Amino acid sequence: MEYLGIIALTVLIIVLIIGLIALGWRGRLRRQAGIGAPPAVPPDLGPVLYEAEGQYVTTTTAGDWLDRVAVHGMGIRSNAVASVHPEGVLLARAGAPDVFIPRNDLESVRLEGGMAGKFVEKDGLVVLTWRLMDQRVDTGFRTRHAAHKSQLLAAAAALAPDTTPPQNFKGREIQ
DSSP states (O other), rough: HHHHOOOOOOOHHHHHHHHHHHHHHHHHHHHTTTTOOOOOSSOOOOSSSSSEHHHHHHHHETTOOTBBOGGGGGGEEEEEEEEETTTTTEESSSSSSOOOEGGGEEEEEEESSSEETESSTOOEEEEEEEEEEEEEEEEEEEEEEHHHHHHHHHHTTTTTTTTOTTTTTTTOOOO
């Protein structure tokens, strides 16, 4: 009988924690209601300059890697394919809405060690800083294979005005 009380208390605590997490997420969605949706993918992106499989980590407010953008499904981590096109960068996500970053909105591209709950080795994430309407945001992507990271960085950096592509980028390489 004593065990039933312990089990009931444990279940109650778990339900309470899940409820608080859901309440916090709803509050974040409410606070971020003014953030615009990512632009739609244009019908003609042009040829694929580079493509890499990996994981879409998240989108956060630029410079604040703990302030995850939850609206429009942008806070959902998912497997994705990142492809760089002349018109911008497309993150085609599995089970979540795609994220398209237009070339004109892309500000910079760099490597970082982590963001919003995903911390990896030094320079393990490709982070794209861009303008989402009037909000500056950082979007993180982790390539499935470490060798593809520098190529993705270089291809996306070639589109961004504040980033110089690394010297070893061969261009038009699709892996």
